[in-house]
Amino acid sequence: MPWHSIRGHDRVVESLRAGLNSGRFPHAFLFVGPEGIGKRYFALTLAQALLCETRAESELDPCGVCPGCLQAEAGTHPDLITAGRPEDKQELPIKVVRDLCDEFALKPARGGRKVAVVDDVDTMNDEAANAFLKTLEEPPPGAVLILIGTSPEQQLETVVSRCQVVRFEPLATDELASLLLEKGVASEPAEALKLATLADGSVGRAVGLADPDLGRYRRDLIDGLAGERGFDPGEHVKLLDAFAKQAGKEASAQRRRVRLMVWELARLFRGVLWQTAGLEPPSPDPDDRRAIARLAERLEPEDVFILADRAMEADYHLQRNIYMSLVLESLFHDLAKVINPRARG
Structure with a gap:
């Protein structure tokens, strides 16, 4: 999952890389922005970069071929934890949060970092959000927690204040249209432009509307x-x-x-x-x-x-x-x- 496969978020990549090289890389992020613009894919690529075993961490760029990168991409890396709301639930259950925090507290199996990516945090109730607080306040050394939602206003202030909020913007219409053509979602430029305009910068919505x-x-x-x-x-x-x-x-x-x-x-x-x-x-x-x-x-x-x-x-x-x-x-x-x-x- 190299960065060049992610469109429209170069600014965020450069900001994270600069933070890492200046020693200001936080232990917890809150990714916010509209649905369907690639926040989860970005989070998993960031996790892959942090778990890469070949390139210097300062590069924050996964090689894509080492065992760490391959396992992260396949979802089998022992130091990468992913969680989200089950499809049959209205909220992100507190049990999911507690289980994740327990696993997150364990020592890394392969290297010096452990990374957790948690989707659907907009659906956390107060009890589930509060279960994160101890982990946010006292994270394991080298651990990185990435929460994914749509807006800081959807989260408890106690959670937001302990995370670095990273805002993702919708893709520009022309960039989204180009991507739709590359992926074969649209076969003609006019069709791609129409879908991109209707989708409001969301790849997921454009694919559905196609x-x-x-x-x-x-x-x-x-x-x-x-x-x-x-x-x-x-x-x-x-x-x-x-x-x-x-x-x-x-x-x-x-x-x-x-x-x-x-x-x-x-x-x-x-x-x-x-x-x-x-x-x-x-x-x-x-x-x-x-x-x-x-x-x-x-x-x-x-x-x-x-x-x-x-x-x-x-x-x-x-x-x-x-x-x-x-x-x-x-x-x-x-x-x-x-x-x-x-x-x-």
Whole structure:
């Protein structure tokens, strides 16, 4: 996992390397930024660099071929611990945190460092977060703990104050488009640029939106909500539920599909807000702009704020593994009350 395979975060690499060479390399990091921009991949590459057995640690650059690098990349290195929220849980369980801290306290098996990467820390409750405090205050010598979330505001202040916060920015549109072409996600520059614009700098979202079935459903969903006669919220729940199940039997795959669509709803309402303010909506799709114009004709800015907030609230509940059908029923019911002409009287 060499650094050149990671796009858009050169600034962070250079900052960490400078900190290491000046003796200011912290024992705990909190990586924050939007989902799907490569924070976890970056954390694992950093772990590989710290565990590399060939290159000087001051280079902070994994060779990729030594036993330490190969084991770190394969996830089998005895001094690399990874943890996150189980797919069937709403929160990162305190047992996961305690088990990680116990293993983290053991002496390194191969060298002088032990590295732990903990994903989904936004979902820690106070009890789980407090379980980290002793490890954060008294880390083993040479140990590095990397917590991954979306915002410092989602964490306890006692945790944030003991970590170096590293902020990751979304990828630039042109850089993301280039990456999509390199990875074969898009076959044409125009397609890559459209996906990159829709994805708001997130590789994960761009990959999801590249699914042709998802693109067709997205079009039907947006046009249905913008229809002059309004929409049936119950019917939309059934359609989205059926579309989610086409992703397979795994609940996580179904939930990812639904979250993509909820994000697209939030994007739609953001475009409507721009339109009501007399600005050009930030959408590369002419069909989207037509739907945005129709909604802007009958909605006040206050309505649009409500719609966007409601979409983001639904995404939060989906991320926390709240029962999906219940979240969707509540969301579409509330959208219909604001959007449908008959409901607005």
